[in-house]
Amino acid sequence: MRKKIWMASGAVVVVALGTFLLVGGNDKETPTASETSNIKQLVQEYSSSGMKDLSASITSEQLIVTDNNNKSTKYNLPKDEFFVSIAPYVKNTHPCATHSLTGCQGELTEQEFSVYIEDNEGNVIVDQAMKSQSNGFIDLWLPRDKKYSVTIEQDGVKAKAELSTFKSDNTCVTTMQLVESI
Incomplete structure (x- = not known):
């Protein structure tokens, strides 16, 4: 028997102020719990906006954002x-x-x-x-x-x-x- 257990959502809410605080205020390797909870919004914003002043890549475990000064900030992805x-x-x-x-x-x-x-x-x-x-x-x-x-x-x-x-x-x-x- 097949059962539906999870569905991807097409709707994403992007909070620009929250993203600024996440990117601007994080110099450490491990993000806080609130930063991790917002990681999907941050990924969506980078993926859909075509930002030119930053580069962002995503591995199986981390979102890595690099600014024009070659400074990288790493965000852990959800564990599940x-x-x-x-x-x-x-x-x-x-x-x-x-x-x-x-x-x-x-x-x-x-x-x-x-x-x-x-x-x-x-x-x-x-x-x-x-x-x-x-x-x-x-x-x-x-x-x-x-x-x-x-x-x-x-x-x-x-x-x-x-x-x-x-x-x-x-x-x-x-x-x-x-x-x-x-």
């Missing part, structure tokens, strides 16, 4: 969730392992896709229409330490992939080419 960003494509892609929130650019920007993700136990994790951002990526927070089957569809073309959310796994997926369904 894994960030992964997927750029479905038709013709153009790039190799990537660690997602650059401010630098990676996918081919299919601001387009609607049907996204379906199921874990190895048959639990549906995501089953919804999602829109790629201006950078061509679909950002997802998935439960950690699991394997998933991912299907992305758009207008009769489909991409399928297996991915996992373990400590050493990639946060950037640029290998899902949309092809005609057979």
Whole structure:
């Protein structure tokens, strides 16, 4: 029996003042609990805004923000969730392992896709229409330490992939080419 246990949310609220305080006031390696609780908002802001004065990348464990003076601030990601960003494509892609929130650019920007993700136990994790951002990526927070089957569809073309959310796994997926369904 399949059961729906978690669904990605398309709605994100960005609080600009909170982001300024997080970025401007953190010189330490380990963020406070309040900073960690706001990490998803911070990731979303970097991913969707195209900031030029900072660079931000995300590993399986940390968000790393580097300013123009080459000063890095690291934020720990939630212990139970894994960030992964997927750029479905038709013709153009790039190799990537660690997602650059401010630098990676996918081919299919601001387009609607049907996204379906199921874990190895048959639990549906995501089953919804999602829109790629201006950078061509679909950002997802998935439960950690699991394997998933991912299907992305758009207008009769489909991409399928297996991915996992373990400590050493990639946060950037640029290998899902949309092809005609057979």
